Amino acid sequence: MQNLPRLPDGRLEERFEPAKPPYDAAEAITEANRCIYCVDAPCIRACPTGIDIPTFIRKIATENVKGAARTILSENLLGYSCSRVCPVEALCVGACVYNAWERSPIQIGRLQRFATETALATTPMSALVRPRKAATGKRVALIGAGPASVAAAGWLALDGHTAVVFDRKAFGGGLNALGIAPYKMQGNDAIQEMEWVAALGDVRFELGQGVDAARLAQLVDDFDAVFIGIGLGADSALGVPGEHGPGVYGAVDLVERLKSDPSFAVDAPHGAVVVGGGNTALDIAHELAVLGVTEVTLAYRRGRAAMSGYAHELDAARKDGVRLLEDAVVTEVQRGADGEVTGVRVARAEGGRAVAGTEWTLATSLVAVAIGQGRVTSLVEGLAGVQVDSKGRVVVDAATHRTGHPKVWSGGDCVNGGKEVVNAVQEGKLAARDISRALGGA
Amino acid sequence: MANLEVDFCGIKSPNPFWLASAPPTNTGGQIMRAFDAGWGGAVWKTLGDPITNVSSRFGGIDYANTRLMGLNNIELITDRPLEVNFKEIYEVKKRYPKHVVVASLMVETRENWREIIQRAEDAGSDALELNFGCPHGMCERGMGSAVGQEPKVLEEITRWAVEDAKTPVIIKLTPNTGDINEPGEAAARGGAHALSLINTVKSIVGVDLDLMVPNPRVGGASTNGGYCGPAVKPLALFMLSQIAKNPMTRHLPISGIGGISNWRDAAEFIALGATTVQVCTAVMHYGYRIVEDMAEGLSDFLDSKGMTSLSQLRGAAIGAYREWGELDLDYTVKARIDPNKCIGCNLCHVACMDGAHQCIHIPGRSQAESVAAGHYHVPEHIPAVPVTAAGAPAGRFVPVVDDHECIGCNLCALVCPVSGCITMTQVPGPTGKSHTWNDRVAAGTDVNPGSMLSTLQKRGLAP
Numbered sequence: 013m014q015n016l017p018r019l020p021d022g023r024l025e026e027r028f029e030p031a032k033p034p035y036d037a038a039e040a041i042t043e044a045n046r047c048i049y050c051v052d053a054p055c056i057r058a059c060p061t062g063i064d065i066p067t068f069i070r071k072i073a074t075e076n077v078k079g080a081a082r083t084i085l086s087e088n089l090l091g092y093s094c095s096r097v098c099p100v101e102a103l104c105v106g107a108c109v110y111n112a113w114e115r116s117p118i119q120i121g122r123l124q125r126f127a128t129e130t131a132l133a134t135t136p137m138s139a140l141v142r143p144r145k146a147a148t149g150k151r152v153a154l155i156g157a158g159p160a161s162v163a164a165a166g167w168l169a170l171d172g173h174t175a176v177v178f179d180r181k182a183f184g185g186g187l188n189a190l191g192i193a194p195y196k197m198q199g200n201d202a203i204q205e206m207e208w209v210a211a212l213g214d215v216r217f218e219l220g221q222g223v224d225a226a227r228l229a230q231l232v233d234d235f236d237a238v239f240i241g242i243g244l245g246a247d248s249a250l251g252v253p254g255e256h257g258p259g260v261y262g263a264v265d266l267v268e269r270l271k272s273d274p275s276f277a278v279d280a281p282h283g284a285v286v287v288g289g290g291n292t293a294l295d296i297a298h299e300l301a302v303l304g305v306t307e308v309t310l311a312y313r314r315g316r317a318a319m320s321g322y323a324h325e326l327d328a329a330r331k332d333g334v335r336l337l338e339d340a341v342v343t344e345v346q347r348g349a350d351g352e353v354t355g356v357r358v359a360r361a362e363g364g365r366a367v368a369g370t371e372w373t374l375a376t377s378l379v380a381v382a383i384g385q386g387r388v389t390s391l392v393e394g395l396a397g398v399q400v401d402s403k404g405r406v407v408v409d410a411a412t413h414r415t416g417h418p419k420v421w422s423g424g425d426c427v428n429g430g431k432e433v434v435n436a437v438q439e440g441k442l443a444a445r446d447i448s449r450a451l452g453g454a
Numbered sequence: 455m456a457n458l459e460v461d462f463c464g465i466k467s468p469n470p471f472w473l474a475s476a477p478p479t480n481t482g483g484q485i486m487r488a489f490d491a492g493w494g495g496a497v498w499k500t501l502g503d504p505i506t507n508v509s510s511r512f513g514g515i516d517y518a519n520t521r522l523m524g525l526n527n528i529e530l531i532t533d534r535p536l537e538v539n540f541k542e543i544y545e546v547k548k549r550y551p552k553h554v555v556v557a558s559l560m561v562e563t564r565e566n567w568r569e570i571i572q573r574a575e576d577a578g579s580d581a582l583e584l585n586f587g588c589p590h591g592m593c594e595r596g597m598g599s600a601v602g603q604e605p606k607v608l609e610e611i612t613r614w615a616v617e618d619a620k621t622p623v624i625i626k627l628t629p630n631t632g633d634i635n636e637p638g639e640a641a642a643r644g645g646a647h648a649l650s651l652i653n654t655v656k657s658i659v660g661v662d663l664d665l666m667v668p669n670p671r672v673g674g675a676s677t678n679g680g681y682c683g684p685a686v687k688p689l690a691l692f693m694l695s696q697i698a699k700n701p702m703t704r705h706l707p708i709s710g711i712g713g714i715s716n717w718r719d720a721a722e723f724i725a726l727g728a729t730t731v732q733v734c735t736a737v738m739h740y741g742y743r744i745v746e747d748m749a750e751g752l753s754d755f756l757d758s759k760g761m762t763s764l765s766q767l768r769g770a771a772i773g774a775y776r777e778w779g780e781l782d783l784d785y786t787v788k789a790r791i792d793p794n795k796c797i798g799c800n801l802c803h804v805a806c807m808d809g810a811h812q813c814i815h816i817p818g819r820s821q822a823e824s825v826a827a828g829h830y831h832v833p834e835h836i837p838a839v840p841v842t843a844a845g846a847p848a849g850r851f852v853p854v855v856d857d858h859e860c861i862g863c864n865l866c867a868l869v870c871p872v873s874g875c876i877t878m879t880q881v882p883g884p885t886g887k888s889h890t891w892n893d894r895v896a897a898g899t900d901v902n903p904g905s906m907l908s909t910l911q912k913r914g915l916a917p
Binding site (some may be wrong): 042045046048049050051052053054057058073106108109110111112113316436 | 872
């Protein structure tokens, strides 16, 4: 089994306490017993991977924890990390019939974590999923080691194929390791899960191996199939004066640093301003507040109702001290004599656009820009038949995740434009299923 | 406020709530605390020849998140010296003269019975309860349920006790018998003044699957015990009603026992003929304090029914307890689902599909899909009414009852988690005329179900 490099000690993320601590057995059984075991349950329909949630919960209640893990993993090989990073309030938990009954919904995420974590502590994942098929001799290259590729690699391995996963970074896991809010899951837990999945069969990770267009073309020639799971690109910039220089970070970059770089420290004596209204903006604002930054302001150019970030995440961030500034556009980053950030100029916005002459100055030491990420799908544009749409997303068949190239499949953020880990996992599963079909293995 | 005082064989009790002979009545100190909490009477932990009890003694049955649906014990009679017990009985009666103290007794020989009855009465007991019910340990020594299962022995010992006693003799019956009427009638023949039932049910509460030893474990082994608690209440109600209807026993006052945990349980026992009720498991679980709610709830219940005393409640439901052959075959109910309460869990659907008559449909299916799912009859129109409760998941529909197939079994209403969502509503019956199976038998259109004669006739063994 391949041992994957772990993130070094001393990272800022280690300072975070879990927002939802793990259940012990008694807590899990008590919560599981609350579930009424719906038929054709709405929680199942709300799960992108279609886990049979009432069945695994019933198994927890009967103390059949391995069985519960089997039920979860049979639909979702990354059921462990999904249990911790899924926005369950917007998915399974949000669909629980208890909401209609004005009762507290079942804590499905915490139960799923209990089942997977408890079972995998004593039992290899291979004993919790269907038996591996005989080796086929077929080889699949997967570009990007995020959750889409990891899930796809696991299913391909169970089908008897060889999976080789390439990632330009030194640590695997993609955003699952480097982009999750630390109070949900810390990076090494995602890397641990990758090792569990890799042990399902012939899976190898080639980390620190960037793939350019020429290399990709070579891989398409050399391998029997290729899966593109390259995610999104660098943080988008505001395009305002003073933006470039120390103290201004892209949000994804900032999260990655505090999750992976022990030398990184947040120094923001005069507070921080986060620009954006999505979940990445909410996450980084919340994280900065938990790290002790006073006066964390979330500046969003429209009103709360228009935010794409989840209401429950906004509520949680505000409880930890984040201030929401609605209808506010940052027009300039101000810097002091030594180039340090001293503040931002903020304009009142109407319809998301700054109104001239309404600017005021907000003192701050740090600016995090969370207004989206660029696309890296230019990588695949040279492959015959592979299409990229006007939003920079790889075009695939929704059921099979196959591109227009007969040997190339794709899934995850580079296809869906940036959704949840669980969406990437499902897309990897669908792609793997179709790859195996195409390779004659299923 | 309705009056909860009762008269049991001439003994006045401030209320019908007595503690059953069990660990809560082990000592005088306990019983005095119980009287302070509001209990009207207590049946003392069974007195007899000293024994030694084992460790451990109890095992429990949990159901989902509910602890102690049932409790099993392998504790025997008192393990404290008789003279200490009698001294404490004297003390309790001296300090609580208006409360009822019943001595539970279990000994072997005629001489033993005579002596212990004398001592119990000398100590001040208001009545005697002969423990012919204990189904573990003592029965292996020829006492307890060994007596309760042998009507002739029961009758004989009852007669001895009645001859020797100056106070009322209550016979406590075991449910571990084929027909509760047999020991009940034997007690009546022996001259018993009252009956109490049920004692515990002979049981093994479970098995420790790691050690492969039944529970409760005593070292490397266990033994069968006596089962009680909420789980046994239906057995007790049935046996109580048998005794309360039986012409040979119905004149006897009954102290009802078995899973009584609250005022509602108590009211049900009284409605089926009990004069007092005895409680053990609920007190072992929650303490003596539960009696305050029991007294308050029962009194308010009587008020709400316009009753001023328990004698008006006593036996009120006996008349409606009939044999199957006396039930109206034309009476018909159908399930009705309240779309404003439905949360869309579909539990009624699966229960009906797999456990009843395949009559609850999920809207949105085609005829072919419904047939494939296992429905035998598919209505032409299955309305798709969305679940409207606030917070309901999108795309859920209220299940639809097909009256054509619904046989009014209650199962869907029983599994529905939302109180009041599914109701069983009476509809006109198939014949429009009340009639029973017995009516049909009398009219010669049917045979009596289950009768030996009809069975023999069907097999060609009788003309």
